[in-house]
Amino acid sequence: MILIDRRAWLRQLLLIRGTSLVWTWKRVSLATGVATIATVLHQLHGGSSAIDLSPLPFTLIGLALSIFLGFRNNTSYDRFWEGRKLWGSLVNVARSFTRQLLTLVGPRMVDANCDHRAGVGEAAEMQAVRHALVHALIAYVHALRHHLRDEDGLEQLHGLLPPELLASLASEHNRPVAITQWIGDQLRGLYDRGWIHAHHLTVLEASLTEITAVQGACERIKSTPIPASYTVLIHRIVVLYCVGLPFGILSTVGTMTPVVVAIVAYAFYGLDAVGTEIEDPFGLDPNDLPLSALSRMIEVNLRQRLGEQELPPLLEPVDGILQ
Known part of the structure; x- marks a missing residue:
């Protein structure tokens, strides 16, 4: 842009x-x-x-x-404008989904009279689970950008996804969908473990569904x-x-x-x-949408919610063009 x-x-x-x-x-x-x-x-x-x-x-x-x-x-x-609105929706739902992951996922009270407090080991595990899910969401945003631009971009996902998931993405035709599937599987596992309330699982699933809807609308613009x-x-x-x-x-x-x-x-x-x-707002032409800048902004916002201090810099225009 x-x-x-x-x-x-x-x-x-x-x-x-x-x-x-x-x-x-x-x-x-x-x-x-x-x-x-x-x-x-x-x-x-x-x-x-x-x-x-x-x-x-x-x-x-x-x-x-x-x-x-x-x-x-x-x-x-x-x-062009619909593509921008869709990525604006992705920004919003990524922030909301991150907030939900950080507040709704974790050990809860065993019953009404017993306040279950996580021990040191359980607290560390809870933090690791939340970080893994938010990092997967960051990876999803980058993977979606590469998917819409017909780029590989698998190397950018290193450090954001578990090694086994990262290895499986090499053969995936639609990597963003594979990442959302992994996030959904993790949420189901946490629900079975009792770390997500049934009502909260519905909220989390709704956010994941909205993310998928945004991707589908972007793919519709690109493929038609x-x-x-x-x-x-x-x-x-x-x-x-x-x-x-x-x-x-x-x-x-x-x-x-x-x-x-x-x-x-x-x-x-x-x-x-x-x-x-x-006509194709997701490309790399000077007047196309700045998906790289939007992806980086989402990544910085989500990493800050995790309390991370070493953040990648926001992208700046090069010769007046923001990619």
């Missing part, structure tokens, strides 16, 4: 890194080059030639194209792009319009045709590129 000073108006005008111009400058140059050649030929023929067309078709097509691009970009942004036929149609119309535009405005614009075509091509190609870039 590109982070800029919204009040630095001139700096925004001069910004190139991460903007659509990085992907579209070749296309804009091609359209401008065609417009330049057409203008030169037009001038050589005394301002009148067979390549002169009526501007009416381009006016009609331009209006329809603007509507199509607007619809596609709105659809892409809806996907905008239909290819619609995207290809938009690409083709944009190319035909930008390349053919100079032949429709030569007689009215004259020698300024390349300039006008460059501006129009930059606008249409730019809108087309922006829609393509944010």
Whole structure:
């Protein structure tokens, strides 16, 4: 995600890194080059030639194209914003689930008249169990990020998961689901042991279910792009319009045709590129969601709840881009 000073108006005008111009400058140059050649030929023929067309078709097509691009970009942004809301939900449920693990898991009273207090050994075991579950939740967040970005990332889970679980993840196609299954198994074991009340188990299971629902919604966005036929149609119309535009405005614009075509091509190609870039909000493009920063923030928040002092630093933007 590109982070800029919204009040630095001139700096925004001069910004190139991460903007659509990085992907579209070749296309804009091609359209401008065609417009330049057409203008030169037009001038050589005394301002009148067979390549002169009526501007009416381009006016009609331009209006329809603007509507199509607007619809596609709105659809892409809806996907982007839904992805951000889902990760916001993941932040909330991770914090809530951690609080529940730290307060609802542990030895409880044997009966109404006997206050069962954990001994030194039992207290240490209780702390180890809670730490293991919270660390597994941290591992889940990182695994989900790698899963959505089609990365391996297994090495980042070292130190967060038990060795046997970590070894089993090497053959898993959906590692986040395997981690939630392990957490669920641990909760059932703690319930059987009497460390989780039946009412509390329902609360913990609800949080785990919500985490799974967030993952499923993210996978839906990732695995269901905008239909290819619609995207290809938009690409083709944009190319035909930008390349053919100079032949429709030569007689009215004259020698300024390349300039006008460059501006129009930059606008249409730019809108087309922006829609393509944010269609998958979980990638590594400059305008995609900063999943690495969100994952690190969740990790720091959860480790602090465990009382850990050695915390990884929060991620900062690099060249104005937060990954």
